[in-house]
Amino acid sequence: MNRLENELRNALKREEPPEGFADRVLARVSERKQVSRMNFFMWPSLKWAFAGALCLLLVVAGVEYRQDKQEQARGEAAKAQLMLALRITAGKLQLAQEKVQQIGALQRY
């Protein structure tokens, strides 16, 4: 081994880390463990709450849509009935007008 290598070994000897280094590392690990534990407990409940709210929203929207559709169908049926009633009335009026015309013609002769 030459002198340079000896000097390198001497210069690059292991150094002591600053005072309290291990404690600072362990404190950060504990801190992270607490945060991840909080996440573990908080996130599932938040996720479930979000999922519940989403389901509720979907159910409400579904019911609303179905009611709209039923309303629309009832409206269509009422419109059809009205049209039928108008057609019948028009027919009856037409008939009455023809009768009146016939009676008028008989009276003239």
Added chain:
Amino acid sequence: MMADTTAIGTMTADLPEFADLVRAYQRMVFSIAYHFLHDRAGAEDIAQEVFLQLHRTLSSLKSEAHIRAWLCKVTSHRCIDYARSRKADLPLDRIPEPVSKPSSGDPLMAALVQRAVASLPPKVRIVVVLRYQEDLEPAEIARVLGLRVNTVKSQLHRSLDILRQKLGGTLGDVES
């Protein structure tokens, strides 16, 4: 090999066992970072991050031998990344004097050698630190850094040449 390790049983992330690991390897990890960066605050930052990463990864490491290799590897890569993030290497005259003096040998010479090492390019510097601080063989360094053994050998050779040039006058007649 400078072993300041203690017997660790199973590789768990439980805090008491992990505390033993930190105490066993803190000198090694901190020193690699310190000799690479030549900055105690930066070295502590890197060493702390390395141990936090170890805590996350611990369950996947099979034995204590794996832990030592893993720590060398992760510390080395973090050091290189840190140097990259600082972009330019510090010129020799801007590298600070070491705070703690080596326990034996010529402290002035040791300080000059440390400054000279700190001025090497990052990839070469880490090879020198692993070789002369941790006493790793070129094959072990190659495994740690994911390089070929010949590359490590040539980087060591090159770095010794550079250091001889930088320290030539100070070292006197250096054998090759």
